[in-house]
Amino acid sequence: MEHSNVSIQALVKEITEEMLSDIDPYSFVSPSAYDTAWLAMIPNLQPCPVVPMFKDCLDWVLKNQTEEGYWGECDAHGNPTIESLPATLACVIALKKWNVGIENAQRGLAFIRANIEKLLGENPNQFPRWFAIVFPGMIEFARKIGLELDFPNRSKGLLMDIFFERQEILETEELTAGSYRPLLSYVEALPSFYAINQEDITMHLRDDGSLFQSPSATARAFMATGKKECLAYLQSLVRTCTNGVPSTYPMDEELIKLGLANQIQRLGLAEQFGQQIEDILTQAYWNYNNQASSEKPSRSASVATQLHKDSLAFRLLRMHGYDISPWSFCWFLNNQEILDHIEKNHEYFSSVLLNVYRATDLMFPGEYELEEARSFSRRILEKAVPKGTGDDDHFTKSFNLQRMIEHELSLPWVARLDHLEHRAWIEEKDMNALWAGKTSFHRLSSLKNEKFVQLAVADYEFRQSIYKNEIAELKSWCLKWGLSDMGFGREKTMYCYFAVSASISLPYDSDIRMMIAKSAILITVADxxxxxxxxxxxLNILTDAVRRWDAAGLSGHSKAIFDGLDNLVKETAGKHLQQHGTDITSYLQKIWCETFASWLVEATWSKSGYLPSMDEYLGTGMTSIAAHTLVLPASCRLKSSLPNSKINPAAEYETVTKLVMLIPRLLNDIQSYQKEIEDGKMNYVLLYMKENPDADIDDSIAFVRDLLEKKRKELLKHALMDGFCDLPVASRRLHLSCMKVFQMFFNSSNRYDSNTEMLQDIQKAIYIPLDVGTSKPLMPLSSDSGSKKGFQTITSHLNFRPLKYHNKRIIGCQTSLPIGRPGYAIKYITPNFRLSFA
Structure with a gap:
């Protein structure tokens, strides 16, 4: 284990020194084969037009053909997409123009012939607008210079469809207006009969000499007009981008850095590169404060990039505690023309609106503009990702945005745990897509992204090895103190440990995980x-023993519960004394004492039939849910421990703590009211109907949900922002993580009481290796993996019980401990031990 940690730290050092010590934003963006090929086509007018002006671009084309013979990006599975068709043709044209790389050109043409039918067939009904413009243009250009394309007969019908689609576009759209990217931005691919004069180009040149900041369009404009402004732009481009050119230039360097910070965080590497992220955000915040009054873009292409950047910056800055207004990205709501434009061209704004939607996760009370932005972005995202129609737009389909969008819309951020989110991002092979360009996504450089992914995989799997060891230690502790099999109630050892290990990235050697997990187990057993x-x-005798902190008179289950609790408090207090020099025993005892007292009150109510008022119920229920019993002792153990004034047994709880006590109680009550009706108990949902006779159950649930929504916003503000309490940042973040755990358990059902709902998440968090492109079994097996012996290797770890053998192969099995009660069926295990869950 130590060796793995050393390897991880060595890789962190390597990445820091090689990539992050002096960030060159352009080095983090993958080049565009299509645009680089267009620059490679430009002849050097002086001294001789028979050599390329930008030889480095031609050399790039020669060196960057894939083994399969194409140029361009691949999809999530490493296969070429339709982008590869125009990119490959453009590269072949560049080679043909200078009569070099004959073998490369032949391989490129062979790739197109062999794959064109398949690639075009993957886009039924309608091709992406950019493709319908660019690909026919490249075909016509190739034929004009004498390339024999010789397409297979089976593909000719599809090609006719593309040319027909282009004709419709040319007949219905204006040259310079009306769409996300006007036709003139594709000047390099427009047909020869489409008359474009020098005045059209001159009128639309940007101040930097570019045509819509497109290298390919500007290259064609320069070849047509010889304008020195275009040449200066292209020369600046190749000086800046020495390893192939991007599809947009200049690029927003701050946006690249924000995308890098976002990538690092989503991979679960924020701890390793915390200073680099902070440097990026400090600069972004400075820019925000000094550019707050500047005009926002009006050009449609610029709107998408600016909105993507502003929403990404808002989420990152707010998550890191910066004071930033929602209007930093909600400016688009005040421009009806922009709103209409987004609606009309929603397919091009999918990734942008996904960032807008994610930014609204961090909503504070009274931020109605964020509510409006969330409603608008959700509505457009649902429209942009049709279910089962087959006509998804290119950007959504090619880069798995549909899966990402569905994930965001179906499960709120507050109900997702960090560790599993990191896993999903590591396994999402198109995760390095940054934002939409002219014909493809701008993406993080594959070589540099691979380094980050390599580190993320090592970190995740190293954590899994730690978690497996800790869960074994936790089971031993439960067994030692008689908490494993009390003969009643819920056995949730695995659930408790999973919740803490997956909710927040604590250090590798953190004993806080174990302390919180032990506390959660004791709370479950005692409750x-x-x-x-x-x-x-x-119950009166046990509660009195906890109040006195004396086990005298206890026996049986009561004695086991008290002894386990006493051991936990002594262990926690002893480590705090060793680390911080103060004894917190009385503080910990006070928290547990009031928790037990609240359980006694509720038990008394239940057994006597007493119906408390709503306020009376919440006063006790906020304590009995025991969320503070988890986060406050854990906060004492953080490196930035609670100040001494906050670990005074008489101290009043901060607002953020009260909120983390209230929210889980309301979440629990929404999901448990039916069970509690059967058990003859009351909760907040039922008490609302009692005090509001005209209300039915739906009215009551709606009331509690509204209250929850309000309190969640308050908790977010207190957890993320300074100035609302004296708790250190780490403690406030622990409060937020605790709330998210309860939201995960009770978001749409009572997952905590389910014996099966959590199993897949637990397996992915702790046991199942990452899927990063290689096929792996669930667990390491012996060489005899197809036999009973091999099966026993895995079942001994996960407590699977075989149901039936056939010729020494396992037909099926069933799991019991440690996941929960028996009854979760494994449908089938292949000879390679791949589990198929029923």
């Missing part, structure tokens, strides 16, 4: 003891 096992007299 069930109060709810379903003990008499009121037994």
């Amino acid at each position: 069930d003891f109060f709810d379903m096992e003990a008499s009121l007299n037994e």
